[in-house]
Structure formats: C-alpha cells, structure tokens
Amino acid sequence: MTRLKSYATLLGATALTLTGVASVSAADLEFYFPVGVNAPAVETIQALTDEWAAANPQHTVKAVYAGNYEETTTKALTAANAGQPPQVAVLLSIDLFTLIEEDVILPISDIANSEEDKEWISGFYPAFMSDAQFEGKTYAIPFQRSTPVYYYNKDAFREAGLDPEAPPKTWDEMIEVGKALTVKDDNGNVTRWGTRIPTLGLGGAWLFGGLVVSKGDVLTTETGIEARMDTPATLASLEFLLRLAQEEVMAPGGITWGDTPKAFLEGQTASMWTSTGNLAFIEENAEFDWGVGFLPGGDGPGAPIGGGNFYVFQDTTEEEREAALDFIKFMTSPDSAAKWSIATGYVAPRPDTWETPEMKAYAERLPQALVALDQLAYAEREFATFQRAKVTQYLVDAIESVVTGNAEPAEALSKAQEGADKVLGDYQ
Amino acid sequence: MNRGLNRILLSTMGVVFAALWALPFIYSVWTAFHDEKYSANFQLGAPWTFENFIEAWQSAPFSLYFANTMILITIVLVANLILCTLVAYAFVRYKFRWAGFLFALIMVQLLISPEILIVENYLTLSRVGLTDTIIGIALPYLTSAFGIFLLRQTFLTVPKSLDEAAQIEGAGAWRVLWNVYVPLAWPVYLAYSLVSISFHWNNFLWPLIVTNSPEVRPLTVGLSVFATVDSGVEWSLVNAATLMTTAPLIIAFIIFQRQFVANFMRAGIK
Numbered sequence: 261m262t263r264l265k266s267y268a269t270l271l272g273a274t275a276l277t278l279t280g281v282a283s284v285s286a287a288d289l290e291f292y293f294p295v296g297v298n299a300p301a302v303e304t305i306q307a308l309t310d311e312w313a314a315a316n317p318q319h320t321v322k323a324v325y326a327g328n329y330e331e332t333t334t335k336a337l338t339a340a341n342a343g344q345p346p347q348v349a350v351l352l353s354i355d356l357f358t359l360i361e362e363d364v365i366l367p368i369s370d371i372a373n374s375e376e377d378k379e380w381i382s383g384f385y386p387a388f389m390s391d392a393q394f395e396g397k398t399y400a401i402p403f404q405r406s407t408p409v410y411y412y413n414k415d416a417f418r419e420a421g422l423d424p425e426a427p428p429k430t431w432d433e434m435i436e437v438g439k440a441l442t443v444k445d446d447n448g449n450v451t452r453w454g455t456r457i458p459t460l461g462l463g464g465a466w467l468f469g470g471l472v473v474s475k476g477d478v479l480t481t482e483t484g485i486e487a488r489m490d491t492p493a494t495l496a497s498l499e500f501l502l503r504l505a506q507e508e509v510m511a512p513g514g515i516t517w518g519d520t521p522k523a524f525l526e527g528q529t530a531s532m533w534t535s536t537g538n539l540a541f542i543e544e545n546a547e548f549d550w551g552v553g554f555l556p557g558g559d560g561p562g563a564p565i566g567g568g569n570f571y572v573f574q575d576t577t578e579e580e581r582e583a584a585l586d587f588i589k590f591m592t593s594p595d596s597a598a599k600w601s602i603a604t605g606y607v608a609p610r611p612d613t614w615e616t617p618e619m620k621a622y623a624e625r626l627p628q629a630l631v632a633l634d635q636l637a638y639a640e641r642e643f644a645t646f647q648r649a650k651v652t653q654y655l656v657d658a659i660e661s662v663v664t665g666n667a668e669p670a671e672a673l674s675k676a677q678e679g680a681d682k683v684l685g686d687y688q
Numbered sequence: 689m690n691r692g693l694n695r696i697l698l699s700t701m702g703v704v705f706a707a708l709w710a711l712p713f714i715y716s717v718w719t720a721f722h723d724e725k726y727s728a729n730f731q732l733g734a735p736w737t738f739e740n741f742i743e744a745w746q747s748a749p750f751s752l753y754f755a756n757t758m759i760l761i762t763i764v765l766v767a768n769l770i771l772c773t774l775v776a777y778a779f780v781r782y783k784f785r786w787a788g789f790l791f792a793l794i795m796v797q798l799l800i801s802p803e804i805l806i807v808e809n810y811l812t813l814s815r816v817g818l819t820d821t822i823i824g825i826a827l828p829y830l831t832s833a834f835g836i837f838l839l840r841q842t843f844l845t846v847p848k849s850l851d852e853a854a855q856i857e858g859a860g861a862w863r864v865l866w867n868v869y870v871p872l873a874w875p876v877y878l879a880y881s882l883v884s885i886s887f888h889w890n891n892f893l894w895p896l897i898v899t900n901s902p903e904v905r906p907l908t909v910g911l912s913v914f915a916t917v918d919s920g921v922e923w924s925l926v927n928a929a930t931l932m933t934t935a936p937l938i939i940a941f942i943i944f945q946r947q948f949v950a951n952f953m954r955a956g957i958k
Contacts, residue, residue: 334893343814
C-alpha cells in the first residue's frame with residue numbers, strides 16, 4: 261500500500277484514479293492526533309478509535325500519537341508533502357491557513373454534501389465553527405476545543421471576607437478583589453498573590469486575545485490576512501496587565517503558562533486564568549474549595565477559543581474520504597464527545613452532547629464545567645493568520661517585552677504591528 | 689600567599705559551578721521520588737514514594753521503547769564506526785583526483801542542520817518503502833560528516849613511518865588500517881561513540897515524524913506523552929519518566945567515567 265501510494269504521487273492524478281478504482285469499499289485510515297493534556301487522553305483516543313473500528317469491520321484505522329500540536333502539524337505536513345498524508349488528523353484550529361496555503365487539506369463541506377451532512381455541520385456551536393471555515397467552505401470539524409476561564413480558591417475568598425459565589429466580573433473588580441486576596445508576611449513579602457495571568461509564550465498571547473475581545477475588538481478576522489495588534493483595545497489590555505503588577509495583585513515580570521496550575525494548587529495564588537483543559541487536573545489535586553467564573557472583562561465578558569479540529573487530507577481515495585468522514589462523525593457523536601470531554605475537560609463541541617445522561621451527571625458533579633459553555637457566547641477565534649508562527653511571534657514579543665519592563669506598551673505594539681503587516685503584506 | 693588565595697578562589701568557583709550543574713538533577717531526583725504536592729515544597733520529612741515511576745512506566749510501553757532505542761543506536765553506531773573509518777582512511781592514505789573537493793563536500797554537510805532535510809529524507813524513505821521502520825530512522829544517520837572529519841584528523845597524526853614500517857613487513861592496506869591506525873585512534877573512537885550514543889538516545893523529532901507504530905518508536909517519543917501543555921506540567925511524573933529513560937546513560941557514564949574523561953582529555957590535547 262505504501263509503495264502503491266508513492267507511485268500514485270509520482271504518476272499524478274491518473275494513477276490516483278486508478279488506485280481509487282482498484283480498491284474495494286474498504287479503507288485503511290491513518291489518524292494523527294496530538295496530546296495537549298495529561299496522559300490518560302491517549303488511552304481515551306485509542307479506546308474511541310477501537311470502538312469505531314469494531315463497528316466498521318470493513319475498514320481499519322490506526323491512531324498515531326504524533327507529539328504535541330506543533331509536532332503533529334510538522335509530521336502531517338511532512339507526510340503530505342511526501343504523498344503519504346494521514347487521511348484524517350487533529351491539528352490546531354489556528355493552523356487552518358497554513359494547511360490551506362500548503363494545499364494539503366480538503367474542505368470537509370466538499371465531502372459532506374448531502375442534506376443530512378449539512379445539517380450535521382450546522383449542529384456544532386457556531387463559536388467553534390468560526391475558525392473552521394474559510395471563504396465559505398468548512399475545512400474542519402471541532403473536536404478538542406477549549407477556552408480559558410477564571411479559576412478561584414473559594415476558601416481564600418472566605419478568608420478575605422469576600423463572597424465565594426461572586427467572582428470578579430470586570431477588570432476593576434479584579435484589582436479590588438485581588439488586593440483583598442493578596443497576603444504578605446511580616447517582612448512585607450507576598451506569600452499569596454491575588455491572581456495569576458500567564459503572559460509568556462503562546463499561552464500568554466492566547467489569553468491576551470481574551471482581554472482584547474472583552475474590550476470589544478478582535479486580534480484577527482476570518483480573512484487570515486489581518487492582524488490588529490496596535491489598537492486602543494490591545495493598548496488597554498497591556499496596560500491592564502501592567503496595572504495588576506503595579507497594584508501588587510499579580511507578581512511582576514513574566515508569568516509562565518505551565519507552572520500556573522501548580523501555583524494555584526499550592527496556594528501561591530488565589531486565582532488564575534487558564535484553560536478548561538485543566539478542570540480534570542484541578543479537580544483531582546485541589547485540597548480546597550474552588551470555583552470557576554467567566555474571565556473578568558474590560559467592557560464586558562470576552563474570551564479566546566483554542567484547541568484542535570479534525571482535518572481531512574488531499575491525496576486520498578474516495579473510499580478513504582467517506583470512511584474518514586464517518587470516523588469524524590463517530591468521534592464527535594454525543595456518546596464519544598461526552599467521554600472525551602469528561603476525560604479531559606475540553607468543551608464538547610455540539611449541544612446534543614450536553615443532553616446525554618453521562619454529560620448531565622458530569623455537569624451535576626462538576627458544575628464548573630458549564631461555565632466555559634456559557635462563556636462561548638462571548639468568545640472569539642484565536643489569533644490566526646497566514647504565516648501564523650511568524651506573525652504570532654511579533655505579538656508574543658510585544659507582550660513579553662512590556663510585562664518584563666523592557667518596553668513601553670504603545671511603542672511595543674506599533675513595532676509588532678509593523679512586523680506583522682510586513683509579513684501579511686504579501687497576501688493582500 | 690597569592691597562590692594560596694588563587695587556589696581558594698578556584699576551588700570555591702569549582703564548587704559553585706558544580707552545584708549549579710547538579711541542581712536540576714537533584715531537583716529531578718527529589719520530585720521523582722515524592723508526591724506531586726512536594727514538587728515545589730521541600731520538606732525533609734516528606735514521604736518518599738515509587739508511585740511516580742510506576743505510573744510513568746504504565747503510561748507508555750517503555751520496555752518496547754527501550755529495546756527499540758537499543759537497536760537503533762547499535763545500528764547507527766556500528767555503521768558509523770565502519771563507514772567513517774573507511775572513508776577517513778581513504779582520504780588519509782590515498783591520493784586521488786578531487787580528494788580535496790570531495791572532503792570539502794563532506795564538510796559542507798556539517799553546516800546543514802538535519803531538521804532542514806526532514807521532508808527530503810522522508811520522501812526518499814517513502815519511495816523505498818522504509819517509513820515506519822527502525823532501519824528507516826537510522827538510515828540518514830548511518831554515516832556522519834563529523835565522524836569522518838574527526839577520524840581523518842586523527843589518522844593524519846599517525847606517523848607516516850609507522851605506516852611504512854608495516855608495509856615493509858608485508859602488511860596490506862586492511863592490515864595497516866586494523867593494526868596501525870585503529871589502535872592509535874582508540875581514544876577518539878570512544879569519545880565519538882559517547883557523543884553519537886547520547887545524540888541518538890535523545891533524538892526526537894525525526895523518529896517521531898518517520899514512525900507511526902509503537903513497535904518501532906524509541907524512548908524519546910514515549911517520553912513526550914508527558915509534555916502536557918494544556919494542563920500544566922506534573923513535574924513528579926515528568927521527572928520520574930526522564931530519570932527512568934536516561935538511567936542507562938547515567939549508569940554507563942558512572943561506570944566508565946574514568947575512561948571517558950581520560951579519553952576526552954587525550955583526544956582534546958591532540
């Protein structure tokens with residue numbers, strides 16, 4: 261099969277059609293998946309894949325663990341360039357433009373074109389579909405989507421004389437509440453900060469998108485060629501981050517993404533901004549009463565959406581595409597999505613999943629899981645453009661240089677805008 | 689007086705730097721043997737545990753990965769030693785047309801980072817049907833520009849008279865290589881093997897990209913399951929897995945420490 265495929269690439273379209281005709285209705289699928297959350301996720305994916313294979317004995321499917329998101333994209337692109345793409349893969353939603361530019365994926369709306377299929381596609385939360393579509397076509401199906409929420413330590417709220425059922429809603433409230441939550445020892449050293457918003461790296465840029473949304477703006481649009489880095493909203497957002505440190509609500513300097521849940525669990529911070537992908541981890545490890553709220557916003561609620569979608573690759577036979585579509589339908593079906601969501605904390609991408617008995621029981625046991633769902637109404641797509649890695653880096657650099665005190669907000673943002681415009685100018 | 693002061697300064701610096709180097713290792717040992725909640729909370733009385741190792745061992749088929757890594761580095765090392773020796777020997781011993789140019793061409797490879805060639809290499813492998821095999825992971829690394837360079841430089845330092853004496857005694861080219869050049873380059877072989885083994889032990893991206901099945905994947909790919917980006921890092925688990933997978937290298941180093949250091953010194957002084 262491998263050899264057959266590489267010949268097919270060499271000989272081009274004619275050979276492709278021939279392989280298509282030659283194979284029977286059975287398809288051998290390869291499915292690349294990344295892991296962004298802790299290890300049990302691999303087992304859940306494998307179990308779901310096996311379940312589909314058992315129900316479809318005419319097909320086979322091989323679930324291939326392909327590293328983190330970035331590595332999975334590299335692996336899929338390499339394989340696609342060599343003419344051996346996986347038929348289906350879960351990749352970052354923000355890699356859409358890269359995949360389109362490399363011309364390796366198929367619009368799913370081209371395969372799923374019956375009335376029933378169209379209805380299926382329209383059954384996903386619109387917020388998750390916004391970054392799966394481009395120029396009127398649906399290129400991806402939401403699978404492991406997440407959004408950041410505000411986690412807070414209810415015991416700390418009680419200790420500070422605050423209402424544990426009323427997390428802060430606005431930036432001003434957050435500073436006020438944060439001041440009450442910050443604890444210093446006799447020497448004036450802070451032993452517990454009021455909050456923790458990761459500001460470094462891609463995680464920092466992701467959360468920054470939420471700040472901007474709450475000020476009524478967006479960082480990118482569906483065109484993939486627009487970066488709105490130097491706007492009143494971005495300036496206000498950066499100044500808010502600085503203010504948190506100045507008012508001694510948050511530790512000064514850069515804050516890492518990876519250590520944030522730990523700092524929260526160990527009581528070094530009374531609240532934190534991080535992904536819903538942490539729900540299971542926090543539930544398992546927190547030794548105190550904790551709650552979840554919307555991200556406090558500037559002018560109103562606002563959050564970014566992140567995570568991974570299903571993509572179907574080109575260079576596949578008719579049968580493989582049909583099977584891939586069926587596989588995706590199975591993985592996003594209410595039962596499968598419920599298992600996946602409960603195991604990881606990702607937000608189930610379709611309303612019908614939340615109607616299943618498992619999900620209802622889950623929501624009852626862990627009502628915090630529902631917050632992210634309600635917040636979806638105020639969430640916008642994550643920063644994504646053509647040449648995403650390069651363009652995002654300008655934003656990351658701007659945020660990092662400001663929070664570490666090496667640049668002024670306005671100056672850093674205009675520099676980032678200039679860099680981004682230069683890259684995106686080629687795509688106008 | 690001055691000399692005494694210097695000595696104290698030097699030893700203090702030595703101790704400080706040694707401590708700096710050792711800290712991450714000590715930290716990883718601490719976290720690996722303690723519960724997650726002690727990972728940034730150092731209490732001497734904290735209970736020791738093996739749980740992390742058990743959990744880490746169970747989250748991926750590590751025994752399989754260990755075997756694969758062993759097979760991989762054996763193939764690579766054996767091929768490297770043979771091929772690099774032969775090429776270096778040819779460059780040193782024979783005068784042939786384009787020798788300088790060919791050697792320069794090999795040197796140019798040192799400037800190209802292997803990551804750039806991933807797509808090309810993948811394409812080649814998929815044409816010959818070797819993706820998803822251990823031999824496929826090893827193939828691009830079977831010979832090494834660095835190894836050729838290192839051995840050529842070492843062979844150049846072998847006195848010509850030794851070579852000639854062997855020839856007068858009636859030794860052929862193979863015999864001269866085996867009995868004169870290889871024994872004299874012994875320290876370099878050891879040093880090079882060490883570098884090569886640790887490089888391939890740690891190589892991650894290429895094996896990840898070129899393989900799909902757990903049956904052929906090396907340790908590093910198994911280890912990456914713990915790179916949990918979304919949910920924060922569980923240091924105790926990560927460090928238990930890391931210690932476990934690097935243990936053979938560390939143990940080998942402790943056993944052969946004297947030889948390694950001595951060989952590096954000798955190889956370096958030349």
